[in-house]
Structure formats: structure tokens, C-alpha cells
Amino acid sequence: MVSENELKKLVEQVLLEMTSKGTKAPAKAENTTSVEVEDGFIEDITTVDIKSQLLVPNPADAKGYLKMKQATPARLGIWRAGPRYKTETALRVRADHAAAQDSVFSYVSEEFLKEMNLFSIETECVDKNEYITRPDLGKKINSEGIKAIKDNCKMRPQVQIYVSDGLSSAAIEANIRDVLPAMIQGLEGYRISVGTPFFLKNGRVGTMDVVSETTEAEVTCVLIGERPGLVTAESMSAYIAYKATVNMPEARRTVVSNIHSGGTPPVEAGAHLADIIKLMLEKKASGVDLKL
Secondary structure, X not given: OOOHHHHHHHHHXXXXXXXXXXXXXXXXXXXXOOOOEEOOEEOOHHHOOHHHOOOOOOOOOHHHHHHHHHOOOOOOOOOOEOOEOOHHHHHHHHHHHHHHHHHHXXXXXXXXXXXXXXXXXXXXXXXXXXXHHOOOHHHOEOHHHHHHHHXXXXXXXXXXXXXXXXXXXXXXXXXXXXXXXXXXXXXXXXXXXXXXXXXXEOOOOOHHHHHHHHHOOOEEEEEEEOOOOOOOOOOEEEEEEEOOOOOOOHHHOEEEEEEOOOOEOHXXXXXXXXXXXXXXXXXXXXXXXXXX
């Protein structure tokens, strides 16, 4: 696997070798948005909107082709060089894969947590490698974390919200600034008491059951980074449960997924989550038992 920084260095090295050998960079094809090469370097290809790229040469219906691409994030009409992807497409796939990998193995910054006023606790995972290989430890909060919850959190709130990096730290930093305030504002507008938000490092969804039992909240909600893909590394989910308990059936959880700028917008998601939680409190149910 290649990290994003390593990929950029590889691209620069290849282009420098081309320049030193007198090889000219290919001219920009007509009807494409490919990036020009200048002085042996190319611009950051991840900033190019793939939905606007017309990579098929001489399409019969260019307007219809671009309209179709606007309806999906899939890589449609990427064309080829013989049996292989063209260079720009291959580099974009590798760059998106590197961004996904980075989001899994990087951490949410301390500056961000301070900005959001979230105190931080940890599960029993000591690092990302253990988090990936030992999902069971990601469902348990260490003793220091349990003590921090008891010392800093409001006990027996109607709703306890917390944030966890999960499988994408990038998702947290991209969405929490909008989701969390909108969610709290919506709940307070319904006169629903909200506990003390905090951040859980190396957390799995199942940790919400421990948080629920520790705080004795009626409803517990975790905002957690989703497993990243090649479309985006910034997708976040919200898992919510009414009176969650350790080892309860997964069917008791309600989930709202695909929260990101290209899916459900963060502010809209925050308001929607407040509505769902209000209904949970009214019906005293969650998951398959909750009739939306």
C-alpha cells in the first residue's frame, strides 16, 4: 500500500525523469479537463472534479455523457491505453486509495478536539494496528476512560452524544463542526436534556453500550467515521440506541449513514438525528422496534 505523500513523490520522480530525457508531456486532449504538466510537475489531481472530466475521445453525446456522470460518483467513461487505465485515471485511483488509507491510520488532531471542547478518552487498543486486528478491544473503554466519563459527564441525561474516530479520522474533522452543534440545538429546541459530549479514540460502534451503562442515558448516540472507499474518505455515520446494554442485539441500533458533503449534508444530518432521537424517547424504542 502507498501513502498519499509517497504517491505524490512517485509522480514527481516519474515526471522529472521524463523531463530529463527530453520527453514532452502529452498535450491536453480536446474536450477533456486533464491537468497540464509544467516544469516536470502536475497539479494535485485530487482537486479535479471527476464528474466534470470528459475522458472519452470524441463521444457521440458529450452533453448526455457529462449529465450521466453528475448522477453518480462512479468512474464512468475513463477510457484506456490498450488494455490498461490511462495514466491520469490510474494516478487518481491510487491517490484516492492513499487518502482512504491515511484516514484509517491517522488520528484526529488535538487542536480539533480542543476547538470542539471535547475531552478525550481511549479504548483498550494501544494503537491503530491493534484497533484493526482486535475489534473486541475497540468495544471496551480502558479504566482511565471510565473514570473520566464519571468525573466529567452529566449522569442520567436523556441523550448522551459522543464522537469516535472509528475507521476514518478525516470524517470526524470534516463533519463534526456542523453535525454536533445542529444536533444539540435541535434537541434543546425540543427541551431534551443533552449530556456532556466527549471523544473516544480507537472506538468501535459497540462501545456505545458501555457509554450507555456508565452514564445511564436514555438514548446514546455515537458519531463515528465510516470505512473509507475510493469515492470519499470523509463519510460518517450516527448509531443510536434506546437504553443500550452490553451484548445487546445489533438489531436494537438505529443508524444514519453516508453523512458527508457529497451525501447527507452535515447540518441537515444534525437536524434529522435530533428528530429521530425525539421519536425514540417518545416510543421508548430503537432499531427494528422503532417505527419511523
